[in-house]
Amino acid sequence: MxxxxxxxxxxxxxxxxxxxxLLVILVTGILLLVKKEFDFIQPxxxxxxxxxxxxxxxxxxxxxxxxxxxxxxxxDDINRLDVRPAKGIxxxxxxxxxxxxxxxxxxxxxxxxxRNYEFIESLHDGTFFEKNANLWLMxxxxxxxxxxxxxxxxxxxxxxRTKKRNKQRGGNT
Numbered sequence: 379m380x381x382x383x384x385x386x387x388x389x390x391x392x393x394x395x396x397x398x399x400l401l402v403i404l405v406t407g408i409l410l411l412v413k414k415e416f417d418f419i420q421p422x423x424x425x426x427x428x429x430x431x432x433x434x435x436x437x438x439x440x441x442x443x444x445x446x447x448x449x450x451x452x453x454d455d456i457n458r459l460d461v462r463p464a465k466g467i468x469x470x471x472x473x474x475x476x477x478x479x480x481x482x483x484x485x486x487x488x489x490x491x492x493r494n495y496e497f498i499e500s501l502h503d504g505t506f507f508e509k510n511a512n513l514w515l516m517x518x519x520x521x522x523x524x525x526x527x528x529x530x531x532x533x534x535x536x537x538x539r540t541k542k543r544n545k546q547r548g549g550n551t
Contacts, residue, residue, distance in 0.1 A: 382536060389529040392522050399504075399519045406502035413495055421491035424479045426466020431482035438468055441480045445490050448476040 379387075413419040438459070442450045450456060450472050460469035467488060470478040475496055479489040497506070504511035 392526050396519050420495045424488035426481040427483045433485045437485040442470045448472040
């Protein structure tokens, strides 16, 4: 089997292997790029009364506990706090992806919404399927894609090389 034919075969089968993971990466990557444009991916940030946070952690927890759909009973049920002083809010994210936006001055709940960003991100990096899938799935897919770029360049360059070689042979006779 010639180098050219073997290279095409390897390129074709590598493409088939990475097609589905690459499609997932591309679609979720597009969604992550436009996350702030669509409220169902990432809820828009509310605006608090002042930019100076004055409420205590106890007030933040109490405000979060008042939102039933977040299912927060203690700090263990909170995934993350995101304090935005410039906007005057504190975002509380529960483990079930509910985001509660609280006015950092008054402690009032300004907005409650489901946050799908983490789900899309976990699909994008493979951790949705398994915790270490980013290493055993996405890393090999990335390496195969890198190899495909190389074999694609070889296939692209090959006709020019052949044409140049044929021209040189024709000029010498």
